[in-house]
Amino acid sequence: LPISLPVMSDPARRPPLMPLDDALARLLALAAPLGRTDQVSTFDADGRVLAQDVVSPLQVPPADNSSMDGYAVRTADVTAAGVELPVTQRIAAGQPGTALPPGSAARIFTGAPMPAGADAVVMQEDTETLEGGARVRIQVVPAPGQWVRRAGEDVMRGATVLHKGERLAPAGMGLAAGIGLNQLLVASRPRVALFSTGDELVMPGDVAPQDMKPGAIYNSNRFFLRALLTRLGCEVSDLGIVPDNRAATLAALQSAAHGHDLILTSGGVSVGEEDHIKPAVEQLGALDLWQIAMKPGKPFAYGHVRRGEGDAAHFMGLPGNPVSSFVTFLLLVRPFLLKLQGATALAPAAMAMRADFSLPKADKRREFLRARRNAEGGLDLFGNQSSGVLTSAHWADGLIDLPAGQTIAEGDVVRFIPLAELLA
Numbered sequence: 001l002p003i004s005l006p007v008m009s010d011p012a013r014r015p016p017l018m019p020l021d022d023a024l025a026r027l028l029a030l031a032a033p034l035g036r037t038d039q040v041s042t043f044d045a046d047g048r049v050l051a052q053d054v055v056s057p058l059q060v061p062p063a064d065n066s067s068m069d070g071y072a073v074r075t076a077d078v079t080a081a082g083v084e085l086p087v088t089q090r091i092a093a094g095q096p097g098t099a100l101p102p103g104s105a106a107r108i109f110t111g112a113p114m115p116a117g118a119d120a121v122v123m124q125e126d127t128e129t130l131e132g133g134a135r136v137r138i139q140v141v142p143a144p145g146q147w148v149r150r151a152g153e154d155v156m157r158g159a160t161v162l163h164k165g166e167r168l169a170p171a172g173m174g175l176a177a178g179i180g181l182n183q184l185l186v187a188s189r190p191r192v193a194l195f196s197t198g199d200e201l202v203m204p205g206d207v208a209p210q211d212m213k214p215g216a217i218y219n220s221n222r223f224f225l226r227a228l229l230t231r232l233g234c235e236v237s238d239l240g241i242v243p244d245n246r247a248a249t250l251a252a253l254q255s256a257a258h259g260h261d262l263i264l265t266s267g268g269v270s271v272g273e274e275d276h277i278k279p280a281v282e283q284l285g286a287l288d289l290w291q292i293a294m295k296p297g298k299p300f301a302y303g304h305v306r307r308g309e310g311d312a313a314h315f316m317g318l319p320g321n322p323v324s325s326f327v328t329f330l331l332l333v334r335p336f337l338l339k340l341q342g343a344t345a346l347a348p349a350a351m352a353m354r355a356d357f358s359l360p361k362a363d364k365r366r367e368f369l370r371a372r373r374n375a376e377g378g379l380d381l382f383g384n385q386s387s388g389v390l391t392s393a394h395w396a397d398g399l400i401d402l403p404a405g406q407t408i409a410e411g412d413v414v415r416f417i418p419l420a421e422l423l424a
C-alpha cells in the first residue's frame with residue numbers, strides 16, 4: 001500500500017460512526033405520531049401536547065376597562081389641571097356602568113368596565129376627593145386612552161391562541177381558561193415499558209450498602225429514566241431489572257410489546273458485548289446497533305418488537321453508562337417521544353455563551369460537555385467528563401454542544417443547551 005493512504009480499519013469490525021443528526025433524522029422519520037387523543041381538564045393539561053388548534057370564541061378583555069383605581073373621565077372635560085367634576089357613579093370590577101354624562105367623572109376600580117363616553121382614567125393618586133366623594137379635583141391633564149385596557153388587546157375573537165402540536169405550559173393553560181375552555185384535546189400519553197439489563201445491578205433497598213458484593217452496583221439509570229419519561233408525559237411500565245438470560249429477556253420483550261408504544265432499555269448495547277438484548281430483539285423483530293459519533297453515548301440501538309400482523313412496538317436500547325444513558329435519552333429518545341405525541345418543537349433551544357475555561361484536547365466525536373452558568377455570565381466546566389460520572393449531570397445546568405475535532409480556549413463562545421430545555 002502507498003504509505004500516504006490512511007490506514008482503514010476493518011469495516012466489518014468497526015462500522016463507521018453515524019453523525020448524531022443522521023441518527024436523529026432516522027429516528028424521527030420512524031416516529032409516526034400515535035394519533036390517539038384524550039379530552040382532559042385544562043387543570044390537568046400541563047406538559048401535554050395539544051391535538052387541535054385552540055381558537056378564541058371571544059375577545060379578551062371583553063370590554064375596555066380601567067387598569068387603575070381612579071376616575072373615568074372625558075378628556076375633553078379636563079383641559080387643564082385642577083378641574084373639578086361631580087362624581088356621578090361608582091363602578092367596581094364586575095359591575096356594568098352607565099354612560100358618563102359630559103362634565104362628570106365616574107369613580108372606577110381596576111378591571112371595571114369603562115362607562116360609555118369616558119376615554120381616560122385618572123389614577124386616584126392624581127386626584128383630590130371633595131365633599132365626601134361627591135366631587136373630585138383632577139390634578140393632571142389626562143391623555144386619551146390613559147390607564148384604559150382596550151377590549152381585545154390580549155386576545156382577538158377568532159385568533160388562534162394555542163396551536164396543535166404545542167406542549168402546554170402554565171401560561172397556555174391560563175390562556176385557554178381565559179377564553180372559556182375547561183377541557184382540552186391532547187395527545188394520549190405514549191405507553192413506555194422500561195427495563196434495565198446488567199447482572200451487576202442491584203436495586204437500592206434490596207441490599208444495604210455495606211452488604212454489596214464485589215462488582216455489584218446500584219441501578220441508577222432506572223430512577224432517572226423513569227423520571228425523564230414521566231416528565232415527558234409518558235405512562236411508564238417499569239419492568240425492573242430483566243435477568244441476564246435469553247428466555248427471561250424474550251419473555252419480557254414479548255409481553256412488553258403488547259400495550260406499549262416503546263420498549264426502552266439501558267445497558268448491553270455495546271458492540272460485541274455478550275448480552276441477550278440483541279438476539280432476543282432480533283428474534284422478535286429487528287434491531288440495529290448504531291455507533292453514534294457523540295460523546296458521551298456512542299452505542300445506541302433502535303429496532304422493533306412485533307406484536308401482531310404488521311404491528312410492532314418501537315425498541316430503543318440506551319448505553320448503560322449513566323451519563324451516556326442520560327444524554328442519549330435527552331438528545332434522541334426525548335424528541336422521538338415528543339414526535340409520537342405530535343409535538344412540533346422537538347429541538348431544544350440553545351444559546352451562545354462564553355467559556356470561562358479551556359479544553360485543549362479535541363475529540364473525534366461531537367461532545368456534550370456538562371457545564372454550568374456562573375455569576376459572571378460565563379460557563380464553568382465540570383472537571384470529570386467521564387460517562388460514568390453521574391455527578392457531572394447533577395452539577396451541570398446544561399450541555400455544551402461542541403463540534404467534533406474542536407478545542408475550547410478561554411473566552412470562546414460556545415453553543416449551550418440549558419438542561420431546563422431538555423428536562424421540561
Ligand code: AMP
Binds near residue numbers: 201220222266
Ligand atoms: P453496558 O452498556 O451494559 O456495557 O454498561 C456500561 C456501564 O454502565 C457498566 O459499567 C455498567 O455497570 C453500567 N451500568 C449499566 N446499567 C446501569 C444502570 N442501570 N445503573 C448504573 N450503571 C449501569
Ligand code: MG
Binds near residue numbers: 197198199267268320
Ligand atoms: Mg451491561
